[in-house]
Amino acid sequence: MDALLELLQNDARLSTSQLAERLGRTEAEVAAMIADLQAKGAILGYHAVVDPERAGQRHVSALIEVKLTPERDGGFDRLAQRIARFDQVTSCYLMSGGYDLAVLVEGEDLREVARFVSEKLSTLDGVLSTATHFQLKVYKQSGFIAGEAHVDERLAVSP
Amino acid sequence: MKPLQDRIAQHVRSLPRSGIRDFFELVVGRDDVISLGVGEPDFCSPWHIREAAIFSLEKGQTSYTSNLGLLSLRQEIAKYVEGLFKVSYDPASEILVTVGVSEALDLVFRALLNPGEEVIYHEPCYVSYNPSIVLAYGKPVTIQTKVEDNFVLRASDVEAAITDKTRIILLNFPTNPTGAVEPVEELEKIAALAIKHDLIVVTDEIYCELLYGGSDGMSPGEHTSIASFPGMRERTVLLHGFSKAFAMTGFRLGYACAPTVLTEAMMKIHQYSMLCAPMMSQQAAIEALKNGAPEVERMRRSYAQRRNLMLKRFAEMGLPCFSPGGAFYMFPDIRKYGLTSKEFALRLLEEESVAVVPGSAFGQAGEGSVRACYATAYEKIEIAMDRMAAFVKRLG
CATH class of the missing domain: 1.10.10 (Arc Repressor Mutant, subunit A)
Incomplete structure (x- = not known):
């Protein structure tokens, strides 16, 4: 397996x-x-890993640190699941450390992401604060190094 | 003036050109070729190992090291060897770090052979064995192993080859080019022979991490070294290195483990010729031994998958192939097509642009087979197998 x-x-x-x-x-x-x-949900899905810059896509992505008020029953789950359902959210993780959720958001441009944060995310009951970090450049994504194709430089025949 | 050709020493002049070299020249310059002719991993050295080499350069570690190699490396080697081979060596005096196993082979023959003394080894084999022995003025004595017998080296054949001039038995399991693994009971008999006839065993175990256990080849096999048998440590020179399992061919780093007297003799030659192995390679090797095991296993699994793919395709195209227990080579039997291994390889190259190495490059016993290396991208192997299938179909 x-x-x-x-x-x-x-x-x-x-x-x-x-x-x-x-x-x-x-x-x-x-x-x-x-x-x-x-x-059993071990495989969630399949997709191509795209470097938007090289693909020529209009694309902005951001990591948002979210602090939440945990609920008496279920802790962060209900709110986290609710946030995760938005189409703009590509990944959503509960974190240890200085904030609670790491929310990865994608949009066509800065304004779209900003609108999502100000209108959808920060207005949810239980969201205490957000800090948005925009991604500037991709060096590695989902295990793939960006812009680097491995060239086989071995001798064609060797002992 | 005497022609320059006549200035070349007799024993060098009489060395044949490597069959690999000949074939290499035919392949070079053709960019449509898928090569299954390589003898090294297709992986880059794992990044953490490369990073250790870079860090070593950044720190300015560009000097000579001890002739034996960095003590810290020898200590790591001792731990690794004890875990893998179940033999312990003293890092202070029983381990010599060399420039690849190739250098270690050269050293061991030069250190142990007087002119005319004999080394028994099994063919098909790595192309350097014969020349290394000849250049040390030794006499190569070969035993032809057979595909019908799964390329097992039979102790009875070894015994028949022993003369009063025999000094060394040279072993290589898993074997390049066949991928054969020696059954333990046969290895025990060879050890008994070495003891009975008071011979040194030189064992090149460079492929020992790359074993394919279980019916699907996916589980790591159990390696047994002849050095671990009772009474063998004191008469064995164990050769290993970083090239294959750690994908570090270009770092050129190997080692010899042997009792102090033998290590000292090899070191004597090494100190006057090589002086020491490159320090940045040695630093990288320390990192490889400390933290490389998961990457080695990941690469082994990947080879196992490609081995499965090739075995299945050969079976489908009706090309008989011995199921190799180790290394990363297939050695299919091409005799039914009535071509020599060289003719087969040449036509496959010309007609289908797939390079394999003629078995004859690995000695007389390799005739009738070709070596196909599966350390190549899956996609390329898949195309190469389609092309080979079309080729053997035409041959009928």
């Missing part, structure tokens, strides 16, 4: 037949393993 996840985490485009070849399993076995991982 670990090897399967490792392969998919590196390249989710691999077909079940390719996965089966690499893992020394049958296609049916691999399909069942994937179905199982999806059913």
Whole structure:
């Protein structure tokens, strides 16, 4: 299972037949393993990792530190889940340390992100404060180094 | 003036050119080729190791080190070797850090052989064994292992090759180019022979972390070193290095572990020729030994997956292939096509732009096979396998 996840985490485009070849399993076995991982929520989804700058996308993203008032039943969960549902929010984590939630937000431009923070996020009951940090440049994203293609410089034939 | 050609020493002149070199020249300059002809990992050295080398340069560590290598490195090697090979060596006097295992091989033959003394080793094998022995004025004595016998080195064959001139048995398991792993019971018999005939064993275990256990090859296998058998430590020179498992070929770093007298003899030559291995490589190697294990395992799993892929594709195209227990090579049997390994490799290169190494480059016993390395990107292996399938189909 670990090897399967490792392969998919590196390249989710691999077909079940390719996965089966690499893992020394049958296609049916691999399909069942994937179905199982999806059913129990271990695999949340699949997507391309995009460097918006090189893709020419209009894109702004920000990390927002959010402080919340925990609730008597459920702590931060209800409010965090509510924040996570907004389309602009790409990731949302409960954190240890100086603030409670780290909320990653994306939008087409600065104004869109600013509007989301001022109109949606900070107006929620229980949100005590927000601090918004805009992302300036991507060096690495989801395990991939930006703008760097590995060139194989090995000798074509060697002992 | 005498022709310059005649100035070349006789024993150098008579050395044949490497079959690998010949083939390399055919491949060079063709950019459409997918090469399965490499003998090194496709991974870069893990970043934390490269970073340690950079840090070492930043600190200005650009001097010579002790001839034996940095003591701190030898201490780490001693710990690592004890864990992996179950043999302990004293970092102060029984470990010599060398410029790759290649240098260690050269040292051990030069240190131990008098002219004409014999070294027994198994073919197909790494291309340097024969020349290293010849350049030390030794006499190579080869044993031909066979695909029908899973490239096992039979102790009975070793015994038959022993003469009163035999000094060394040289072993390489897992083997380059076959990926063969020696069964422990056969290894025990070879150890008994070494003791009975009072021979030194030189064991090149450079691929020992790259084992593929279990039916799917995914679990790490258990490595057994001949050095760990009773009575063997005192007559064994254990060679290992960083090139393969840690993907550090360009760092050029290996080591020899042996009883003090032997280490001292090798060190004598090393101090007058190499002096010491590069310090930044040694610093990187310390980092590799301290923190590299997870990366080694990650790379091993990746090789295991590509090994599975190649095994399956060879089976599908009807190309008989021995299932290798280690290293990162396949050694398929091409005899049914009626071509020599060189003809097969040349035509595969010309017709399908896939480079494999003719088995004959690894000695007489390699004829009838080609070496295909799976330390190459999956996508490239997939294309290469499609092309090879089309090629062998045409051969019929």
